[in-house]
Amino acid sequence: MDQIAGDGGRTSLFSGGFSVSEAFEGSEAIAAARGLARSFLTDAQAVHGLPVSGRAMGMVQLVVSELVTNARKYAPGPCLLTMQVEGGVVEVTVWDSSTALPAVLGPDPGRVGQHGLEIVMAVCQSFKVQRELVGKRITAAVVLVDDPGDDVAGRRA
Template sequence: MRAGYALDGGGGCIGDARHHAVAFLDQVHADHHLPVSERARDVTQLVVSELVTNALKYAPGPVLMELHITAHAVDVVVWDSDPTVPAARAADPDRVGQHGLEIVKAVTEALFAEQRSVGKRITARIRLSDASSSDVARR
């Protein structure tokens, strides 16, 4: 199952993106009986907020968000028009702001950035079930 959303960059755009993500997870749970943990819902909203915020901040033009589901994970995919592939910066407790990708890397199962012919695509994979304590300890 997948869904796509065009985000216009308006004032409520990030909140709308989070709302779409939660509605998508609720629909998946209701229609396909896939277990979606409370952690997965919360992390999905956080990841959507961070990725959409970055796209709106650094790329001119529209932002597209796609959500893809498998039996074990949800992929949050954000497309924008800036071809520069971002990289998480080294941890720095004195730095104010610009921790978004660090956060996304820390809470997701995987993070991929791909340069495309027009812009880039960032994909974050979030496990639907609660992570085991060994998974959390490895991070």
Template sequence: MRAAPEGSHGGGDGCTGPGEHLIRAGYTLGGDDGCIANARRQALAFLGQAEADYPLSVPARARNLTQLVVSELVTNACKYAPGPVMVELGINIHTVDVVVWDSDPFMPAARTTDPDRIGQHGLEIVQAVSQTLLIEQQPVGKRITARITLFDPPTTEKPGDL
């Protein structure tokens, strides 16, 4: 995995403007049997590196959601797209961005909720746990960006309100 401060290479990722991330890292997966577990490990290592290098704390909830989103998006890419899968992670003081590129030009959409359906809930899950989900067609394949908040927004409920 290659990690670099945001200013060291240019361009946005579809959800953020240039210069917004504290750190970004990218890596390519070959689509073999261990690639999904490897992607989750890379995500955890990235979050740990961000905490070590910056005055930043990644709550367990955000850490777990990042692993879940990476797992779901990489699983879909490995299952449906031929060739390598590219993953990019970016973080700032508010959010973690997970970006997955693959070679399949098919533009997926989250299906409507169906508790009787077995499987094919990955994009639904990603959409439910992400602040933003952006799917973009690329010259070769597609890019999916999911933004995960580091902290839950404050609630307006008072104790005793239910």
């Protein structure tokens, strides 16, 4: 694994939010990215006092895993993972060098594989893809706590 940004690039933001960024390249990038997500959300609880449900912890790691997997699979070179918490939501953004936009396939229980973006879109509050001058940026947002009305974290209303 080659982690390109040394200490995880942790940053506090003026508006009460905070973020972390790290670049990944190599075969162990996906596990390292999940570990960064777990560490980041653990810090959100322990250091910043934010509530993070167990479901949100799992959903963010799943989203990170799927987005980094796609970046490593379909784009040459490193990918950049950024997570930012603000307003009770964590935004997970993955940049990669490919300008090809992802194909979001419809649900098909008979299809083997290629369900990653389908899963991400099902568990996120929002999902967007931006083409950049170099590459693209995919951002998915997951709420940090389950709704008192029993709506689970990350689900769309």
